[in-house]
Amino acid sequence: MLEMKPKPAAAPLPVKGKETRIRVLSLLVEDGQNTLTKVSGVIRRRGFHVRGISVGPSRQPGRSRITLQIDHGHAEADQVRKQLERLVEVVEVEDLTGDEVHSRELIVAKVAASELEALLQRGAKVLSTGPDGTTVEFSGDADEVGDFVNELARHGIVEVVRSGPVVMRRTE
Amino acid sequence: MILEALEREGVEYIFGYPGGANLPIYQHLPEHPNLKHILVRHEQGAAHMADGYARASGKPGVVFATSGPGALNLVTGLCTAYMDSVPMIAITGQVVSTQVGRDAFQESDVIGATSSVTKHSYLVTRIDQLPRVIHEAFHIATTGRPGPVLIDICKDVQQADAERITPQYLDLPGYKLNGHVNLDQARQAAQALAGAERPVILAGHGVLLSHAERELMQLSEAAAAPVGTTLLGIGAFPVKHPLSLHMTGFMGTGWCLKAVQNADVLMMVGMRVDDRVTAKLSEFAPNVKTFIHVDIDESEMGKNVRPHIELVADARLALEAMLPHVGKVQADRGNWLAQIDEWREEHPLRYRHSNGQLQPQDVLIDMYRRAKSEAIVVADVGQNQIWAALWWNYDRPGLFINSGGSGTMGFALPAAIGAKFGRPDLPVWCVAGEGGFVMTAQELSVAVEHQLDVKIVLLNNFSLGMVRQFQDDFYGGVRSQVDLTHMPDFVKLCEAYGLPALRVEKFEDIAPSFDAAERTKGPFLIDFRIDPEANVYPIVPLGKGLNEFREAPEYA
Ligand SMILES: Cc1ncc(C[n+]2csc(CCOP(=O)(O)OP(=O)(O)O)c2C)c(N)n1
Numbered sequence: 254m255l256e257m258k259p260k261p262a263a264a265p266l267p268v269k270g271k272e273t274r275i276r277v278l279s280l281l282v283e284d285g286q287n288t289l290t291k292v293s294g295v296i297r298r299r300g301f302h303v304r305g306i307s308v309g310p311s312r313q314p315g316r317s318r319i320t321l322q323i324d325h326g327h328a329e330a331d332q333v334r335k336q337l338e339r340l341v342e343v344v345e346v347e348d349l350t351g352d353e354v355h356s357r358e359l360i361v362a363k364v365a366a367s368e369l370e371a372l373l374q375r376g377a378k379v380l381s382t383g384p385d386g387t388t389v390e391f392s393g394d395a396d397e398v399g400d401f402v403n404e405l406a407r408h409g410i411v412e413v414v415r416s417g418p419v420v421m422r423r424t425e
Numbered sequence: 426m427i428l429e430a431l432e433r434e435g436v437e438y439i440f441g442y443p444g445g446a447n448l449p450i451y452q453h454l455p456e457h458p459n460l461k462h463i464l465v466r467h468e469q470g471a472a473h474m475a476d477g478y479a480r481a482s483g484k485p486g487v488v489f490a491t492s493g494p495g496a497l498n499l500v501t502g503l504c505t506a507y508m509d510s511v512p513m514i515a516i517t518g519q520v521v522s523t524q525v526g527r528d529a530f531q532e533s534d535v536i537g538a539t540s541s542v543t544k545h546s547y548l549v550t551r552i553d554q555l556p557r558v559i560h561e562a563f564h565i566a567t568t569g570r571p572g573p574v575l576i577d578i579c580k581d582v583q584q585a586d587a588e589r590i591t592p593q594y595l596d597l598p599g600y601k602l603n604g605h606v607n608l609d610q611a612r613q614a615a616q617a618l619a620g621a622e623r624p625v626i627l628a629g630h631g632v633l634l635s636h637a638e639r640e641l642m643q644l645s646e647a648a649a650a651p652v653g654t655t656l657l658g659i660g661a662f663p664v665k666h667p668l669s670l671h672m673t674g675f676m677g678t679g680w681c682l683k684a685v686q687n688a689d690v691l692m693m694v695g696m697r698v699d700d701r702v703t704a705k706l707s708e709f710a711p712n713v714k715t716f717i718h719v720d721i722d723e724s725e726m727g728k729n730v731r732p733h734i735e736l737v738a739d740a741r742l743a744l745e746a747m748l749p750h751v752g753k754v755q756a757d758r759g760n761w762l763a764q765i766d767e768w769r770e771e772h773p774l775r776y777r778h779s780n781g782q783l784q785p786q787d788v789l790i791d792m793y794r795r796a797k798s799e800a801i802v803v804a805d806v807g808q809n810q811i812w813a814a815l816w817w818n819y820d821r822p823g824l825f826i827n828s829g830g831s832g833t834m835g836f837a838l839p840a841a842i843g844a845k846f847g848r849p850d851l852p853v854w855c856v857a858g859e860g861g862f863v864m865t866a867q868e869l870s871v872a873v874e875h876q877l878d879v880k881i882v883l884l885n886n887f888s889l890g891m892v893r894q895f896q897d898d899f900y901g902g903v904r905s906q907v908d909l910t911h912m913p914d915f916v917k918l919c920e921a922y923g924l925p926a927l928r929v930e931k932f933e934d935i936a937p938s939f940d941a942a943e944r945t946k947g948p949f950l951i952d953f954r955i956d957p958e959a960n961v962y963p964i965v966p967l968g969k970g971l972n973e974f975r976e977a978p979e980y981a
């Protein structure tokens with residue numbers, strides 16, 4: 254989870270047919286002490302830049318799923334995938350850039366206000382209430398989460414954390 | 426158990442250095458007389474020896490070092506092997522597993538420090554991991570695009586008793602080997618080459634690694650396409666072949682560079698196409714309509730030059746698959762080859778032989794006359810390296826060894842020692858500048874201890890010659906920190922180490938000194954005091970395109 258200040262600059266999700274330096278990749282990796290270091294080492298060494306990341310277990314035991322939004326910098330766009338494929342720890346790389354996807358981010362926020370109608374209308378869920386504020390959660394795509402954060406600002410943000418994206422290809 | 430596993434993998438030599446964190450391994454070493462351990466004088470030397478051994482023999486080199494400083498001393502050697510795709514296994518001792526992370530004595534994060542210069546690495550904290558890890562490490566180091574693999578083994582694991590866990594399976598779902606060829610692309614590539622008006626083939630280290638020299642020659646002859654090699658590809662194509670362009674790159678031959686810059690189809694085989702090959706990227710091969718790239722590593726495709734036809738495959742298999750599709754070659758290929766011959770005459774390799782000083786080229790030419798093509802030359806880095814590359818007519822693979830990708834000064838002496846262990850049947854010559862030589866000169870002891878027949882040709886120009894030349898030509902002529910007049914008397918230094926040596930200052934003394942070297946069994950050094958102003962030509966000024974190469978002046 255990336256801790257974020259209010260008014261976050263949401264990484265723009267690439268749109269089909271539009272020039273972008275952001276690649277969206279879904280990696281299946283072997284769990285191991287060194288895997289995340291190796292993945293991030295390649296990203297650093299090749300001059301790429303992480304714009305979003307989320308890591309969690311996969312359905313296969315001993316393997317995790319890493320979702321990455323990466324700025325490929327001055328390198329050829331497909332280098333990100335090729336360089337990650339070279340790692341022995343990386344079992345599979347799927348490039349989802351420009352594809353029709355479900356991309357979801359999660360946000361958990363504590364606000365001072367008790368009047369939460371506008372947030373609830375957007376689909377936020379109350380997790381807890383206390384004397385010092387209310388904690389809500391919300392999930393959506395990058396734009397929705399960005400808008401939600403703007404809305405939060407009007408309610409007096411006490412604290413907010415936002416996840417990286419999890420992305421899955423749409424199959425209708 | 427480690428040592429048994431190494432025996433199972435067919436290891437013959439280990440280059441290593443003991444210390445606190447690998448003592449359990451050394452305790453059991455005498456029980457394994459099949460494993461010959463070479464005690465080096467510095468761990469960097471061990472890595473370069475294993476590297477030279479691997480390049481000369483084709484078998485993976487094996488290195489031992491202790492934790493902390495021992496392992497970190499390997500880093501330069503690992504990087505050298507990594508950049509040049511050399512198979513190597515480095516086994517380092519690590520502190521006891523329960524101490525890891527506590528800044529124990531001589532603990533360092535070896536995996537972290539070496540991740541970017543190894544193909545893969547393992548930290549072993551449990552004995553049951555060990556047999557699989559060692560087996561996998563050899564597999565990874567030697568297959569696909571080869572490279573160094575490091576195994577960091579905690580001391581308690583080295584000491585652990587294990588029931589013998591025998592033959593091992595590989596568990597590497599994420600390790601992808603790009604072996605086979607896309608036949609459709611092979612056909613397209615062959616047709617593009619045959620249909621070209623002005624084709625050029627460039628061959629890199631991958632051709633040597635996959636033993637594709639024969640297929641390369643067949644393809645070149647069938648398509649009447651001339652071949653240049655990279656610095657690391659030297660030997661992939663005989664220099665004296667009529668279709669040879671000799672070496673390409675920013676210190677390549679004038680006729681090769683002209684051919685590359687005028688080619689309409691350029692096929693690059695088993696190479697990374699790095700900046701030393703392209704010079705200014707935007708001006709590289711500007712007339713090419715079809716770039717063909719063959720390499721086993723997919724990430725090389727488009728990393729620097731975007732190919733129109735790409736073959737992610739083993740070079741030999743790819744060239745083999747192309748051969749049947751070459752068919753009829755473009756009619757006026759003769760014009761192109763005649764044009765190249767003209768360039769060959771216009772831009773010959775030349776040097777000054779008239780100023781009374783000893784010229785490095787004279788030394789190398791005499792050396793070649795003696796050695797023919799029956800010797801291995803291991804060069805260091807700097808002017809000496811490029812002279813050794815250009816002034817020998819390598820016509821067989823595997824005879825020229827140097828640190829091309831990393832450019833590691835100090836490589837030559839230990840690598841030559843390793844090469845001699847790997848190929849005791851061949852004479853081994855080490856060509857080095859005095860600057861690089863003193864960086865690892867302590868390994869002379871190893872050559873003396875094992876009475877290795879390694880002949881050292883020191884091209885002593887009293888300076889960091891290559892840097893001096895760059896300063897003269899590209900940095901305003903300011904000679905800054907390149908003077909090496911304060912160096913040991915190399916003949917006395919050799920005496921101290923226990924090997925014979927000669928100093929040569931005059932042309933007439935070249936031949937007798939080589940005679941003496943050849944008569945002597947064991948190591949021998951000749952300190953050639955060469956013209957301190959001798960330069961490497963041709964050379965492309967930094968940041969310029971390949972066609973702007975500067976040539977040696979026409980000496981009177
Ligand atoms: C370890 C290392 N340090 C610095 C350099 C930069 N460098 C490249 S060539 C060179 C000069 C080498 O001098 P010498 O060994 O005497 O060879 P010469 O060029 O004179 O033949 C230097 C300093 C390098 N390649 N490797």
Ligand SMILES: [Mg+2]
Nearest residue numbers: 858859888890
């Ligand atoms: Mg020198």
